[in-house]
Amino acid sequence: IYAGIEYASGSDEVKKLISFLKEEMNVNKIRFPETSGIGIKPISSEGTKRLVRAALEYAIANNRKSLTLVHKGNIMKFTEGAFKNWGYELAEEEYGDKVFTWAQYDRIKEESGEAAANEAQSKAEAEGKIIVKDSIADIFLQQILTRPREFDVVATMNLNGDYISDALAAQVGGIGIAPGANINYVTGHAIFEATHGTAPKYAGLDKVNPSSVILSGEMMFRHMNWNEAADLIINSMEKTIASKVVTY
Template sequence: MGYDKVEVPAEGEKVAVDEDDELIVPDDPVIPIIHGDGIGTDVGPAAQKVLQAAADATGREINWMRVYAGESAREKYDENLPEDTIEALKEFKVSIKGPLTTPVGAGFRSLNVALRKKLDLYTNIRPTYHLDGVPSPVKQPEQMDMVTFRENTEDVYAGIEWEAGTDEVQEVKEFVEEQMGYDDVIHDGEVGIGVKPITEFGTKRLVRQAIDYALEKDRDSVTLVHKGNIMKFTEGAFRDWGYEVAREEYGEEVITEDTLWEERDGEPPEDAVVVNDRIADNMLQQILTRTDQYDVLAMPNLNGDYLSDACGAQIGGLGIAPGANIGDGRVLAEPVHGSAPKYAGQDKVNPTAMILSGRIMLEFMGWDDAADLVRDAVEQTIVDRKVTYDIERQVEDAEKLATSEYAEAVVDNLYDLA
């Protein structure tokens, strides 16, 4: 298709998908990139440089297609999320973005959420693992190696709510009290009301992705994290539907924790994934006290936000934490952190989270060799104590680098390791 204000690279091929929504990736793909707002102007180009080097070192080439959202889109299109950007992300299947800021009164609750919904990127995946040399608040950060699968379109991110003081919220309140019989739940006076939808469809496709990932990556377990002891018909249903997927769709490849103990005395079959569940508040404790006992976590949206950030704290914070949004035959990688506008353009902040988000993108493209090079080069750079200011201030005898200098150091190590 034609684009209004963006240029499609003259070289390179499109990523395609087969009938099973599996990506078919050429050695010279066109990949859209949104640098992002705030510090995105620094970390976006830094990540782009490292990912380009990883492709080059493994005999491939990425043809970057710059597209726009947020502040850069307002300057170019006078809108936050132009159709050019949506269509490019749809057409070319695999993409990466930096952090975006949603201005007050701009029409979207969140540009990030809008992108996920428009592209049906229903899973937010956040691998959390420790890199040698990164300071951590825990004694054994190397035990943290979890991958969070967070539902991306339902739960609180559905955004169904009514503001206190409006006619609409009063109608909802009266309906809940008079028609549904909850007359002793909502206090008198000002009240805001929200609806939390969790569907069988949304739950099952998320849990399938989590189990498929665990099987493909040789992980031992998938844990369904929920608050079903209280919210029985939403988060409790998430748990039940997740177990249905495990029992009905995977045969001997998957075993539930109950079956494991009732029939096998806790000894899992070889190459099988164990599916279990944990209450969300207890899981926040267990990621600290039993860190090495968990692999893949699958959960509704809000739980996933809390848990993934708590996991990230154990490996050095959100400056290190990568993420990506996954749909059927589509990937949009993005770091977990925000846009931090006060540091914009200072060539100062840590680009590791966006670089490692690109690593997830490379993995989903099937470029595992390039993905491994990215991780190893980032880790070697940190071990060498060549780091940005956030880590330098915590590490003795470290060399403080600018964002761009850090990216260059990672590239140098990448070619040395290739």
């Protein structure tokens, strides 16, 4: 989650921080330090594992086939790279009997060869295990558009998630049809809302697509295990759209 730890260019705070980095940490890689703003991006083991645990619980409950950890760990090794590593660690430690990870695949490949690794993954898939894999964010943004069937559940960090969710919403009709939710899978607390804003300028014009709000309600019912009510909403929307009873 975005932590909001940012300091503006030229501020006393950023001068202190850059001075500390230079003098105490021997950092000499900041280009144009006199005019740079600085932001700090904390990525924790606890936050990562809570997210990946929630993603796996969802995948298990909904009979999903895979979970993809999306990151830029090839560049940011100790933040986004750590996210990937902690995600695999959590998956193997807590869900070892339900998942097969690409980290396991790599270990088998190193020890016994690629054929053995492929066989192990195929066996896991045949047993209905969830394949936990990872993808570099920029590659993922291409492949999710060109090979969407290769992906199912996605776990990623806030900034990557913003890009991905809006890009994928565009593929199915835009934010007017995309539901949204903020769910704490530990406490069970949840808020469901449309992904778009209130759009007051469209009030009363019968132009706004209500699907985002309606589908957010469907998600809420499903979260409450009111699956029959959720199914009725989906079926009703399908019939309504097929009948071309739409606002736009």
